[in-house]
Amino acid sequence: MPLIFLSRSPLSPTRLPAKDGRSDLRRAASQVFYPVLALPLLLFLGGCADAVTAPETNESAGLREVAPFPVGGAANVRFLNRDSTLTAFHGQHFSSITATNDMKMYAISPEPDTFVWEHADAMLAYADANDQRLFGHALIWHSGTPPWVSELAADPVALDSFMQHYITTYVGRYRGQVDGWDVVNEAMETVGGAYRETMWYNALGKDYLAKAFTYAHAADPDAVLFYNDFNIERDTAKLHGVLRMIEDLQAQGVPISGLGFQMHLRMDIPDETIAYCLKRGAETGLQIHLSEVDIIFNKHDDTQGGGVQLYDEVTEEMLAEQGEKYYRLAKMYREIVPPAQQYGITFWGFSDRYSWINGFFKLKDWPTILDRDLQPKPAYYGFRRALTE
Numbered sequence: 001m002p003l004i005f006l007s008r009s010p011l012s013p014t015r016l017p018a019k020d021g022r023s024d025l026r027r028a029a030s031q032v033f034y035p036v037l038a039l040p041l042l043l044f045l046g047g048c049a050d051a052v053t054a055p056e057t058n059e060s061a062g063l064r065e066v067a068p069f070p071v072g073g074a075a076n077v078r079f080l081n082r083d084s085t086l087t088a089f090h091g092q093h094f095s096s097i098t099a100t101n102d103m104k105m106y107a108i109s110p111e112p113d114t115f116v117w118e119h120a121d122a123m124l125a126y127a128d129a130n131d132q133r134l135f136g137h138a139l140i141w142h143s144g145t146p147p148w149v150s151e152l153a154a155d156p157v158a159l160d161s162f163m164q165h166y167i168t169t170y171v172g173r174y175r176g177q178v179d180g181w182d183v184v185n186e187a188m189e190t191v192g193g194a195y196r197e198t199m200w201y202n203a204l205g206k207d208y209l210a211k212a213f214t215y216a217h218a219a220d221p222d223a224v225l226f227y228n229d230f231n232i233e234r235d236t237a238k239l240h241g242v243l244r245m246i247e248d249l250q251a252q253g254v255p256i257s258g259l260g261f262q263m264h265l266r267m268d269i270p271d272e273t274i275a276y277c278l279k280r281g282a283e284t285g286l287q288i289h290l291s292e293v294d295i296i297f298n299k300h301d302d303t304q305g306g307g308v309q310l311y312d313e314v315t316e317e318m319l320a321e322q323g324e325k326y327y328r329l330a331k332m333y334r335e336i337v338p339p340a341q342q343y344g345i346t347f348w349g350f351s352d353r354y355s356w357i358n359g360f361f362k363l364k365d366w367p368t369i370l371d372r373d374l375q376p377k378p379a380y381y382g383f384r385r386a387l388t389e
């Protein structure tokens with residue numbers, strides 16, 4: 001399916017329609033505290049896993065039509081232009097899109113005093129043409145920082161001034177059109193609750209987070225502004241570190257409005273731990289985004305090439321279990337996160353053929369909702385069942 005590009009300039013002042021009419025609700029709810037009891041929920045989920053469910057009456061409808069919250073798929077422009085089967089799937093099933101890499105700092109500002117808008121504009125045009133919400137990933141991230149910006153760290157004043165200029169220009173350009181941003185990504189150490197000593201942290205101290213959110217809010221006061229991290233659904237020390245940081249930001253009046261759980265899950269991460277972490281996250285009152293969902297069978301040590309191949313082949317039974325894991329994840333999100341805080345669930349790649357997992361960790365795995373032939377897996381049906389029950 002060819003991409004259709006609209007003629008509307010990305011500078012148009014019209015905010016993309018609140019596609020489900022919920023944007024205002026989402027923001028209004030961001031300060032509300034919702035206590036949730038995890039135990040009854042887990043008992044309930046345990047019961048549901050075996051429950052006989054009524055057949056769905058609307059099987060041809062896309063996930064986006066049956067979901068009570070936005071459902072997204074991460075993709076790059078090049079990818080969307082290349083694979084028409086996946087483009088068609090993306091348009092049919094997703095109401096939200098995140099650029100996997102095209103909106104990172106290394107893509108937007110690869111050289112000094114340069115902004116390259118071509119791919120971000122194309123993402124916006126694609127989102128517009130498909131009536132999807134565009135989510136911005138990610139403004140400040142140590143791994144997304146191009147070398148020339150890292151060199152600025154020798155002069156903290158210059159680095160701060162660049163950060164302000166970058167965020168103001170970028171968020172300002174897409175004001176009203178990018179619905180929300182990962183303002184800061186992965187500011188905590190891989191394991192445990194300490195700040196990651198990135199060049200941003202080393203030059204500016206932990207205040208770089210407050211500054212980034214403040215600059216982003218000034219550039220688009222209506223955008224939903226997220227802190228996003230990985231393993232915070234399993235490493236409770238890391239989650240608690242993130243919660244302390246959020247409390248600190250909120251106490252200072254910093255305009256943070258969302259918390260992203262990346263949710264790069266593994267089959268053996270206990271549901272009880274995920275439920276606890278979601279509950280604690282929701283208690284912040286922030287919007288909660290499951291921002292990069294996939295579920296692997298094998299293991300890795302969180303480093304590039306660090307895969308541990310436990311399973312060389314996947315069986316029907318394993319795929320069925322993965323379907324139940326997807327089911328329980330979506331169900332937990334629906335039951336634990338109050339509806340007004342459900343910013344949505346986004347898949348980080350949605351086919352086993354193209355998933356980042358295999359190349360990055362040097363693993364053979366089956367993490368997504370479509371198989372290598374781009375056919376829906378039990379994971380797809382499990383996820384869908386949790387939306388429609």
Ligand code: 9MR
Nearest residue numbers: 100101104143144185230262292356360
């Ligand atoms: O999937 C992304 C991969 O293609 C890129 O090479 C990499 C570096 O930019 O980033 C990957 O996406 C990461 C995301 O931006 C942040 N959370 C972890 C994701 C997987 O590494």
